[in-house]
Amino acid sequence: MFVKAAPAQTVSSRSQALLQVAEAIAHHRDLADLFHDLAARLHDVAHFDYLNLVLHDPERQVMRLHLLETLREKPTHLRVGLELPIGSTPSGRVLESQDPFVVSDVETEPSFPVLMEALRQEGVHSFCVVPLTSAQRRLGTLGFGKLEPYHYDGSEVDFMQQVARQVAVAVDNALNFETARAYQQQLARERDRLRVLLEVNNALVSTLDLRQLFHAIASSLRRVLHHEYTSLALLDPKTNRLRVRALDFSGGQGLIHEEMSVPLDKSPAGHAFATRLPQRYARTDLEKFDSDITRRLIAEGVRVECCVPLITRERVLGTLNVASFRDSAFPQEDQDLLTQVGAQVAIAVENALAFQEIAELKNKLTEEKLYLEDEIRTEHNFEEIVGESSVLKAVLSQLQTVAPTDSTVLITGETGTGKELIARALHNLSGRRDRTFVKINCAAIPTGLLESELFGHEKGAFTGA
The missing domain is CATH 3.30.450.40 (GAF domain)
Structure with a gap:
């Protein structure tokens, strides 16, 4: 428990307190830590049992309870984050008029009856609200309250306004820092999201x-x-x-x-x-x-x-x-x-x-091509040979069987039966199809030279050398 401060404060003690406020502002960037420190430092030179910071939300036009420091053990029902319309709170009036609002006893205060009843239930009987304004903007209000009726005189209100002017700088800096950090986080999120879109695009093309x-x-x-x-x-x-x-x-x-x-x-x-x-x-x-x-x-x-x-x-x-x-x-x-x-x-x-x-169609076309080529080979590999007899088809079937091999084939038949056509078809179906087909008229070769012409001879075989 804090010891109750003396009712009278000297100018020097308040000046010293203002120096301590400046020191606390320099040491704390976090507003919650700052307010906790201020409550301890100011309690000896100002009369209050609780200290609150109410900020203005210009987009929603509400006053929001941002921080609350209480010096009593009994927990309060007021919660940080509470929002009220500007016109229904003393903080809203102070924000608009930029003049302090002082209530010595909530029991006799006619304005803001709903809020006064809530304060009575909390045990608050007197309070002072001063504007929190920086050189750039109106931020909100700083409030001091007591659990018993108390009259805040002019010197105390002036002192609270001096404290509020210093705190306003810290609050403005903290809000600017939070805004800058929020923008930085937003830019980081947008950067990450754009990177995802780029990666998706790269995957799409790769x-x-x-x-x-x-x-x-x-x-x-x-x-x-x-x-x-x-x-x-x-x-x-x-x-x-x-x-x-x-x-x-x-x-x-x-x-x-x-x-x-x-x-x-x-x-x-x-x-x-x-x-x-x-x-x-x-x-x-x-x-x-x-x-x-x-x-x-x-x-x-x-x-x-x-x-x-x-x-x-x-x-x-x-x-x-x-x-x-x-x-x-x-x-x-x-x-x-x-x-x-x-x-x-x-x-x-x-x-x-x-x-x-496309790949499936390509595979299908490849299969169809192989099938058609096989059909063509079956039906048209013997385009120079015309015939439908079973004997001829049996010969052609034998021809297809023996053509891929390296076996020697003897073709016999009477003159004019198509022995050369069979030989040509055999060549076209063989592995030598890309080479020259050489045909020789054996009837025009003398009997003594036939063997050497077809199968070769050793050097000097005919001269005896």
Whole structure:
């Protein structure tokens, strides 16, 4: 407990107190620590049992209780953060008039009856409110209160105003610092979000594989969005249902897996797909969807899910889904980022699906080409040979069998039966097809030279050398 201060204060003691206030301001950047220190330093030279700081919110036009220091053991019912309209409080009047407002006894004060009743219930019987104004702006008020009736004379009010002028500088600096820090944090968040969009764009142009693309996007989102679950669901035209094509849920129990089928009419993702708008679903919203995947998400502990439709110029491809175990996940700024990411993902998915379709068509064309080439070989490899008889087809079948080998083939037949055509077809089907086909008229070769002409001879064989 603090010892009650003497009613009379000398000018020198108050001057000394002002120096101590300046010293406290120099040592404390945090306003809560500053007020705690001021309450201890000023109690010996000013009459009060509590000290409060009320700041003006110009956007909402309210007076907000920012800090409250009490020197009594009984806890107060007044809570930091309490907001009241400007016209309903003494602080609002002081802010507008810039004149102190002094009440010696709340029992006899006719103005602000609601507030006076609240103060009586708190045990406050007298108070003084002085303006808190810096050179740049009106900040709010500084209030001193006592638990018994007390008359604040002119000298005490002047002293409190001097204290308030010094405190105003500290409050203004602290608010400016908080504003600058808030801007810095906002710029850092915007930088991180722009970096995510850049990374998504880089992933879009660097890979056409849908799975690799998804994991690159999920990794980028984890750095700026607090979430535990990410999935990519695409429409299956055959079943008219969404199918989980990619999943990132390392902290899950395994209830959700890839290739799960998701109905369009009974699921959060299906609802976002149908409305073509980003949707945020709280736990109570999720419980309204009667689908297997929704029940599994709830069983996994998901509290909030955000589903973003992947929309291209022509159609809706599917949804990008993120979920969290926290009820406060995905505020509006996170939803805006997911919408931007979803627009890029839609382009990437469309490109990946087009690439996949082209690859499938290419493979199909390759298979058809091989089939047609085989058919052509079967039907037209003997384009110089015309015939449908079973005997001729048997010969051609034997020809196809022996052509790939290096075996020597003897073709016999009467003159004009097509022995040369068979030999040419044999050459065209063999591994030597790219080389020259050499034909020799054996009838024009003398019998003694036939063997050497066909199979060669050693040097000097005919001269005896």
